[in-house]
Amino acid sequence: MAEEGIRVKNKQVLFKNYVSGFPKDSDMYVTSESTISLKLPEGGGSNGVVLLVKNLYLSCDPYMRLLMQNPENSQGLPFNYYTPGSPIKGFGVAKVVDSRHTNFKKGDFIWGMTGWEEYSFISETEQVFKIEHTDDVPLSYYAGLLGMPGITAYAGFCDVASPKKGDKVFVSAASGAVGQIVGQFAKLMGCYVHLLKNKFGFDDAFNYKEEQDFTATLKTYFPQGIDIYFENVGGKMLDAVLLNMALCGRIAVCGMISQYNLEKPEGVSNLAQLIFKRIRMEGFRAPDYFDEYSKFLEFVMPYIRDKKISYVEDIVEGLENGPAALVGLFTGRNVGKQIVVVARD
């Protein structure tokens, strides 16, 4: 007879049904009806589960909206769409409760793909990283600056955007998880940086929700044109930026948060600028760079310890406040990286 662990309640945020338009809190619901044994089932159960973790910090990211759509409308994209009645999934920081994987042992902190619930089983460990935790860096950073959003900023700016000293850099959605990091990387590399929101000590800023004439506004900030645009917004913002790009500019396409909730995305009209100005526009995804994670840590850790990089988190307490926090990304409610605290250890 297999040894049975203590059985506890497992509070969860479940996905209700496929979303069209803006997501609402009510597209998810919180339940405490589920229970879980705090021990891995013998033989890993039917799903090859190798880890049981206690979730601590959950990351709210714009791409999660994409997983809320009906896979039938997905045009065959290979996404792991949310299943109605199952927990929301996303990146987060967790503590190992039980392990059948040689790389992880009970008590380890990890970051990676997990569930929006108190405890999660993990069967795929390709995107799970052990955290070498030290007290001088908050553990929650591994759901942001030191996790997926951090690698996103690093890959998109340092690789895709091919920066060089003196480049004029424009970052949209700069108060979000990725934008604020990109701006600081760019500064550290000797670029002139302009962000949408003036919250992190950068050169200049304007708020795209308040601004009618993006094109003219950008022209005043970048009279010689934009060398690098780090794209988080899409739609009208992209159209205005295209008209203001410099010759041989680069657009690293990280996200298009303004478009994910639209039934029909806004049309972008100024793409012929790509020809006129020989612009390179390139999409990328953080998981393609996960194998460079240790290199990324070597790059970023000294800056954090020397306080050359600051990082703003918008922390919400409790799983039950998770749905509102996630939905708030799309109305610009958050100031800094949006984190949901499930537990602190």
Add this chain to the structure above:
Amino acid sequence: MAEEGIRVKNKQVLFKNYVSGFPKDSDMYVTSESTISLKLPEGGGSNGVVLLVKNLYLSCDPYMRLLMQNPENSQGLPFNYYTPGSPIKGFGVAKVVDSRHTNFKKGDFIWGMTGWEEYSFISETEQVFKIEHTDDVPLSYYAGLLGMPGITAYAGFCDVASPKKGDKVFVSAASGAVGQIVGQFAKLMGCYVHLLKNKFGFDDAFNYKEEQDFTATLKTYFPQGIDIYFENVGGKMLDAVLLNMALCGRIAVCGMISQYNLEKPEGVSNLAQLIFKRIRMEGFRAPDYFDEYSKFLEFVMPYIRDKKISYVEDIVEGLENGPAALVGLFTGRNVGKQIVVVARD
């Protein structure tokens, strides 16, 4: 007293006035009122003229539409817009009548930027290339396959699109000057090629003007997705292609002929595909590759001599038929590279 050459009539195609919408024949007019001395003025005159050429073959290219717009609406792009009352300018093949430049002598054939007229003065020779003419290659090819459109195809496909054997390649506007060459380069490199029009022995084709549902049609031709899209069309075509791109696909943006005549370009809605599929989309211009011209000739000449590359020209006789030929590009009247013959030697 300076020696004066024979004075002859110089028939010209003059630009009438700035164009909005589709260009018409009547936006240009032909005149024989001008005369020219068949000898360079002493000291080069006030404009530093170094060559006097007799124009033979003129190239009709879609980008010429862009030079017809009012510079005031140009958003500061560094184009050499046409001047009302002055001759149309474009790439062409010509014969040197008089020269004050050490690289060129009387009787040489050249290709480069010239005027739509019987005789032209040339002061800038950076974009003028001497033709090493041999009888096995038609001289008119230097206004197409062996001139600017050829380098465009070479640069856009072999460099920008980063092709590899087995790639699935889609070429739009394939009956034009550049598209037909790209398709053949792709075949020679072991790619699967699909063109819009089935005129040159390629794998498959559909006509975008007749086709309502681009997206579904492309899916039938590229069930595994498009690795390389050579973009000549823009607008709705691009939107359909984006939905059919494969992971890590490349879009070489050469032109967007469907958009140049629109007051407001069509919006392209599916750009988020760049992120989902990590697509690189890059604009380029042939003149940036002119310094690789001899390398290009080494690459392409053996294929032409071995008849591995065929080339279709749509030849119109006489300067007076030039305006209609140029305008016809935008209604898809041409079959193959559109050339205007001014004289044959």
